[in-house]
Amino acid sequence: MGRIVGEHPRLSSVGDRGYIFHEQDSRRVVGFGDAEFRVAEIPRSTAVDIIVRHHYSGRIVQNSYIHLGVFLRGELVGALQFGYAMNPASGKSVVAGTGNREYLELNRMWLSDEVPRNGESMAISYATKFIKAVYPSVQWIQSFADERCGCWGVVYQACNFVYCGFHLTNFYHLDGVWYHEMLLTAHKKGGTRGAFLRANLDRAARHRFRQFRYILFLKASARKRLLRKVFPYPKPGLEAAHG
Template sequence: MPEIAVMARKPNHHPKAPGIFKAPITQQIDYIKGTEAIAGFGNKDFYVAIIPSKLAREIIIANHYSKRIVNNSYIHLGVYVDGIMRGVLQFGYMLNQTKYGLEKIVTGTKQGDYLELNRMWLDDIAPRNSESKAISYAIKYIKKACPMVGWIQSFADERCGCLGVVYQAANFLYFGHHKTHFYELNGETYHSMLLSVRKANPCPRDKHLMDNLSKAKRQSLTQFRYIYFIKRSWIARCKVKPLPYPKPNQPLPSRSIKVNRLKKPS
C-alpha cells in the first residue's frame, strides 16, 4: 500500500484525520501512526487502516449483499491481508438517532458515546476467521482514535444465513432478536424505518418508496442484536440483561418472562 493522506475537518466525536501514514512492515502487532493521528492497527500480515469514504462506498456497493451504503457511516477502514485490501468495515450512527433509539438498550447514551457497525464485507479469499479478527483490530483502533465511544452495536441478518457467529467470536454480547420489515421495489431494498424516521425530510430515494408503497413487496426478516462494550462498566447501564448466544438447530434465546431493569450506576 502506498503512502495515503487522509485530511478532513470533522465533528469532535469523529476520529482525527491521520494525515500521511505507511503500511506496517514488521510482524509486530501495533498501532499504525500517521503524521497527525492514529491510522489503524495490526502488522504487515493483517491490519485495518483508514481509507477514503469514496473508496469504501464503491467497494461496499460492488460487493456487499445489500448493494447499498449507509450514509450514516463516518469511520471507513480497509482490511488488508498480506498488503492487499480484502475487505471494508464502516462504522457510524444508527438509523434511529432519536433519544429513544440512542437509549433503547443503554441508558444515558448520547451522540458520540456509541458506534454502529453499518457495513462489513470481506473477500472470500481472506483467511478463516478474518471477519472476527478485523472487528477486533477495528475495536483496537476505535479505542485509541475515539475515546468517547463506550459501546459498539451491530446486527446479524438472516439474509446472511447465520446467527452472528462472527460477533460471538469477537466477544460481543447478545441482546436478542427481533423482526424487521423491509420493502422491495424495483430491485431495491428499503428499511421500513425510513417511512417514519425520515418522513418529514425524505431524500429522493426514500420519497420514491413513499410514492410507490402500494407497488412494493413487504418482507419480514429476523435480525440479531450484538453489542461490544469498550467501557465495561457501561454494561450496568443496560435496560435488559444479555442473553446466551443463539446456536444452530436450537430455539432462539428470548425474554418470554419480563426482565428486571438493571440498576443504573450512581
C-alpha cells in the first residue's frame, strides 16, 4: 500500500521523541512522536477519506471527534479516530460515574503496510499520550476487536488494555455487503443502507459474531470503578467463553 497524500498541520521541528507543538502556537499540543514516527492532528475530512478508502468497514463512525494522522518520516500513512460509543451514555455502565466526556472509544484505526511491525501499538501509545495532554478529563479508552474480521485484539493486548469479555452482535450479509443489526431499528440514522436491508431482509444471511471489549485506563481512579470483570486475553484457537 502506497503512502497517503493528505493535508496536515504545519508542525514545529521535531527532535527527540516527545510532544509536538503547533508551529504558530508553541503552547498548543498537536501530536506526539519524533521525526521518524509520530501521530498528530489532521482535519476530519482527511481522516474520513483514509478510513472510507482503506478500513475494512469502508465506513466512519459519526460520533468521532478526535482525528489523528500517523506519519512515517513525514508521510501520512494512517489514521485513528476517537469519539463517543454508539450509545454515548453507556460509559457509566462500564465504569461507574463516567460522564460522556470522561471516556473515549477508538472508533476506527487503519495503518498502511509500510508501517513497521510494531507500528499499531506505537500509534496507540502515542495517541494516548496526546489525549492525556489535550483531553485531561478522559479517564479511560475502550475499543472492540471484531471476530467477523478475524481480530482478537492482539494490538490491544500489546498496549496493556484489559480484556473485559465479549458480547454477541448480529450482522447480515446481503449482496456481498455486511450490515450491522442496528440498521434494522435505527430508521433515521440507518439512511438508505438501513432501508435497503429492511426491504431485503428475507434474502440476507444472519451471522452472530463476538465483539471483544478492551479497556485502557488513563487514571487509576477509573480502574477502581470498573463494573466489568477482567478476564485473561483471548487467543486464536482457544474458546473465549467470557461473555
